[in-house]
Amino acid sequence: DVKVTQSSRYLVKRTGEKVFLECVQDMDHENMFWYRQDPGLGLRLIYFSYDVKMKEKGDIPEGYSVSREKKERFSLILESASTNQTSMYLCASSLVGRLHEQYFGPGTRLTVT
Amino acid sequence: QQPVQSPQAVILREGEDAVINCSSSKALYSVHWYRQKHGEAPVFLMILLKGGEQKGHEKISASFNEKKQQSSLYLTASQLSYSGTYFCGTERSSGGSNYKLTFGKGTLLTVNP
Numbered sequence: 001d002v003k004v005t006q007s008s009r010y011l012v013k014r015t016g017e018k019v020f021l022e023c024v025q026d027m028d029h030e031n032m033f034w035y036r037q038d039p040g041l042g043l044r045l046i047y048f049s050y051d052v053k054m055k056e057k058g059d060i061p062e063g064y065s066v067s068r069e070k071k072e073r074f075s076l077i078l079e080s081a082s083t084n085q086t087s088m089y090l091c092a093s094s095l096v097g098r099l100h101e102q103y104f105g106p107g108t109r110l111t112v113t
Numbered sequence: 114q115q116p117v118q119s120p121q122a123v124i125l126r127e128g129e130d131a132v133i134n135c136s137s138s139k140a141l142y143s144v145h146w147y148r149q150k151h152g153e154a155p156v157f158l159m160i161l162l163k164g165g166e167q168k169g170h171e172k173i174s175a176s177f178n179e180k181k182q183q184s185s186l187y188l189t190a191s192q193l194s195y196s197g198t199y200f201c202g203t204e205r206s207s208g209g210s211n212y213k214l215t216f217g218k219g220t221l222l223t224v225n226p
Contacts, residue, residue: 039216042218043216100149102214106153
């Protein structure tokens with residue numbers, strides 16, 4: 001059974017803190033993605049990675065960075081968390097190339113106070 | 114640029130049919146459909162590639178009109194289990210064999226007994 005796991009379901013951080021969100025997949029997928037989901041805005045792509053140490057900006061990368069040191073793990077980093085980064089963060093993975101479905105993790109609900 | 118989904122929300126009684134539309138201002142190479150139940154991760158339903166192609170998943174089918182740059186999701190004889198938010202994702206190239214999805218804002222479907 002394919003699996004994408006995220007390190008925390010709920011996280012509360014203070015403004016200015018550095019935040020790490022971890023995602024691990026066990027399907028040997030090349031592609032990994034970070035989305036944020038906000039009411040009324042749908043899923044918006046923050047960053048994605050198509051190989052180890054390779055990354056590409058999505059539609060809303062400002063305020064975020066990512067790290068992919070191993071194929072199975074993709075980390076999202078908030079260098080200095082702000083209240084407007086309070087959101088649901090979803091990680092996904094897929095095989096490389098077109099026409100492959102994305103498998104999503106359960107999400108991390110991050111609250112920045 | 115996000116594809117536009119309509120309607121934003123729909124309420125059905127069990128057994129009724131519904132259509133969810135997804136349209137884009139840019140040329141579509143393929144369309145993905147996902148369903149997200151409350152509190153859960155999005156789950157892949159189907160991919161449509163060719164213009165006019167229809168695919169099915171249980172009693173859920175979809176069409177893709179390349180000329181009109183739109184896709185429609187058809188839910189027939191709806192069941193309670195169909196409740197959730199439906200997202201369409203349109204595929205765009207990121208260079209080479211890398212592709213990423215841009216998701217619409219979602220359509221909330223509620224099926225009542």
